[in-house]
Amino acid sequence: xxxxxxxxxxxxxxxxxxxxxxxxxxxxxxxxxxxxxxxxxxxxxxxxxxxxxxxxxxxxxxxxxxxxxxxxxxxxxxxxxxxxxxxxxxxxxxxxxxxxxxxxxxxxxxxxxxxxxxxxxxxxxxxxxxxxxxxxxxxxxxxxxxxxxxxxxxxxxxxxxxxxxxxxxxxxxxxxxxxxxxxxxxxxxxxxxxxxxxxxxxxxxxxxxxxxxxxxxxxxxxxxxxxxxxxxxxxxxxxxxxxxxxxxxxxxxxxxxxxxxxxxxxxxxxxxxxxxxxxxxxxxxxxxxxxxxxxxxxxxxxxxxxxxxxxxxxxxxxxxxxxxxxxxxxxxxxxxxxxxxxxxxxxxxxxxxxxxxxxxxxxxxxxxxxxxxxxxx
Numbered sequence: 001x002x003x004x005x006x007x008x009x010x011x012x013x014x015x016x017x018x019x020x021x022x023x024x025x026x027x028x029x030x031x032x033x034x035x036x037x038x039x040x041x042x043x044x045x046x047x048x049x050x051x052x053x054x055x056x057x058x059x060x061x062x063x064x065x066x067x068x069x070x071x072x073x074x075x076x077x078x079x080x081x082x083x084x085x086x087x088x089x090x091x092x093x094x095x096x097x098x099x100x101x102x103x104x105x106x107x108x109x110x111x112x113x114x115x116x117x118x119x120x121x122x123x124x125x126x127x128x129x130x131x132x133x134x135x136x137x138x139x140x141x142x143x144x145x146x147x148x149x150x151x152x153x154x155x156x157x158x159x160x161x162x163x164x165x166x167x168x169x170x171x172x173x174x175x176x177x178x179x180x181x182x183x184x185x186x187x188x189x190x191x192x193x194x195x196x197x198x199x200x201x202x203x204x205x206x207x208x209x210x211x212x213x214x215x216x217x218x219x220x221x222x223x224x225x226x227x228x229x230x231x232x233x234x235x236x237x238x239x240x241x242x243x244x245x246x247x248x249x250x251x252x253x254x255x256x257x258x259x260x261x262x263x264x265x266x267x268x269x270x271x272x273x274x275x276x277x278x279x280x281x282x283x284x285x286x287x288x289x290x291x292x293x294x295x296x297x298x299x300x301x302x303x304x305x306x307x308x309x310x311x312x313x314x315x316x317x318x319x320x321x322x323x324x325x326x327x328x329x330x331x332x333x334x335x336x337x338x339x340x341x342x343x344x345x346x347x348x349x350x351x352x353x354x355x356x357x358x359x360x361x362x363x364x365x366x367x368x369x370x371x372x373x374x375x376x377x
Contacts, residue, residue, distance in 0.1 A: 283314025
C-alpha cells in the first residue's frame with residue numbers, strides 16, 4: 001500500500017491549516033450583525049462607565065447631555081425651594097380689618113443667611129409673607145428690596161442655616177440645553193417639570209401683558225410653568241439657577257419665560273443696599289433699526305438703536321445727540337437693539353460719564369454723556 005499523499009489528502013491538510021491560522025481569528029471577532037449596540041455609534045466622550053440611576057451621560061460643568069434621571073438634582077435642590085404665601089390686609093366698610101389671601105408663589109434660597117429670591121408680583125403690597133420649606137417649616141418673611149420693572153424681589157427669613165442654591169451663568173446656557181423648573185403651580189407644592197431652553201433674549205414685545213416700561217430679556221423654556229411657579233428657580237443640569245420663572249404665554253402650550261440670572265445679579269447689590277433700583281438715563285427715546293434705516297444710514301446692519309426723540313435739557317441733549325442718530329455702542333458694549341440700550345443705560349449709574357458711539361448719516365463718532373436720574377415715563 002503506497003504512503004504517498006493523494007490529491008484529496010493534500011486538500012484536507014490545506015483546509016486544516018487555514019482553519020488553525022486564520023479561521024479561528026474570524027470566529028472570535030464580533031461582526032456588525034452580532035450586536036444591536038454595535039450598530040449604534042455613540043461618541044465616547046458622552047458615555048460614563050456603568051452609569052447608575054441619576055448620572056448623566058455628560059459630566060461637563062454646563063450640564064449638557066441626556067440625563068438618565070433628574071431625581072438626584074431635584075433631591076439636592078428641594079430643601080432650597082420654598083412656597084411663598086402672601087396676604088394683604090384690607091378694611092371693610094365698617095372699619096373692620098381682615099387679612100385676605102393674596103396668592104401662592106415660589107421662591108428659593110439665594111444666601112444661607114436667610115436671603116430668598118422671588119418675583120415682585122408674588123409679594124407686591126403684601127401685609128404678611130410666609131415662606132414654607134419642603135420640610136414643612138414655616139417662617140415669616142420680610143421684604144428687603146423689590147423692583148417692579150424687572151419683577152425681581154428679595155425677601156428675608158430669620159434663619160442663618162439654610163441651604164442655598166448655587167447660581168449658574170445664564171449667558172453660557174444655549175438654546176436646546178436641558179433645564180428643570182421647580183415650583184408650586186396651582187398650589188401643588190414642589191412640582192418638578194423639565195424641558196429645554198427654547199429661545200433666549202425674549203423681550204416685552206414677546207410676552208403680552210407686561211409693564212411696557214419694564215426691562216425684560218427672558219429665557220424661553222418648554223418646561224411646564226403655570227400660575228404658582230412664579231419666583232421659582234430654573235435650573236441647569238448642574239443644579240445651578242440660571243433663571244427665575246416669571247411668566248407664561250396663557251394661550252399656548254409650554255411656553256414659559258424666566259428672568260436670566262445675569263440680570264438679577266446686576267440688580268442684587270442695589271436691592272440689598274437700598275431696597276430699590278435707582279435708575280440712570282441718557283435722556284432719549286429709542287427704537288429698533290428697520291431695513292429702511294439700514295439703507296438710509298448705509299450701516300449695512302440692523303444692530304444698534306435709533307434715537308427717535310431727545311429730551312430737552314437732558315443728558316443726551318447736553319452731550320449733543322440728535323434725533324435720527326444711531327447708538328452703536330454704550331459704555332464699551334456693542335448695542336444689539338433698543339431694549340438692550342434701555343437696560344444698560346438704566347443700570348449704568350446716575351452721574352456716571354459714559355462713552356457713546358454714534359452713527360449720523362455716514363459719519364461714525366464718539367461722545368461722552370453724563371447720565372441723569374431716570375424720570376417716570
